[in-house]
Amino acid sequence: MRLTCPICGDRDRREFYYQGDAAMLARPDPAAPVQDWADWLHLRDNPAGRTRELWYHEAGCTSWLMVERDTVTHEVFSVDLVERVDAD
């Protein structure tokens, strides 16, 4: 498997660390009920098909990446920076 890092280009999977579902980015409001926080922290779908995931380019530029891919066909649809390159 290869991912095209928006900063480094086409790289081998070995350079990346897999974090999990991109649902982690949808953090509940601080005042949200405890149940919302528990669901956000613990509940994950396990879809066969298109998923959005967080990957970390650990052995490269150290960017967090949002990868959209298909867990059945292994097709990678997109790799985007979680924090835009011009964020500063």
Added chain:
Amino acid sequence: MVDLTALTPCSGLLPLRKGTVTLSELDPGRITSLMPFGGQRAALSAALERAHGLGFPAPGRVTQTEGATCLWTARDQAFLMGPDPDPALADHAAMTDQSDAWAVVLLAGEDTEDVLARLVPIDLRPAAFPEGSAARTLCQHMTVSISRRAEGLQIMCFRSMARTLAHEIADVMASVAGRRAAG
């Protein structure tokens, strides 16, 4: 006061020559990491230009001038190598002294890219990785910074891994040299 003898990271390990390839240690001089503060990248680049005559490198690039190099090492991070950093840079970037924290080696010779092809998961042939290119990637299990200089490929790893780096590369150099000798 005790007079201590400074040893380089690869002291006693290098240089090595096998087949067409030579692995030798480089003295990078002072190494300072520069991480621009939010919104300060352009200002840092201008300050670098004034003080040291080179700009802050784009991702995957090296900027260079007589006696100084600025090497891209990660997102929003580059290493100024060679001179003592101008104090004015501190207005625009977080700076840390990295001198002596890195082992810096040079791999040169005809089969250089063939050697690293067995260790590094990116294409380092000159057509894909010309002079002035820099990458953060892996050498076996270690994270390294690799950049192309006129003389060959510069490889940097954490000083604590110097022996492993020299060992891994030396093994592969012997293997590639053996292949060449066998025809």
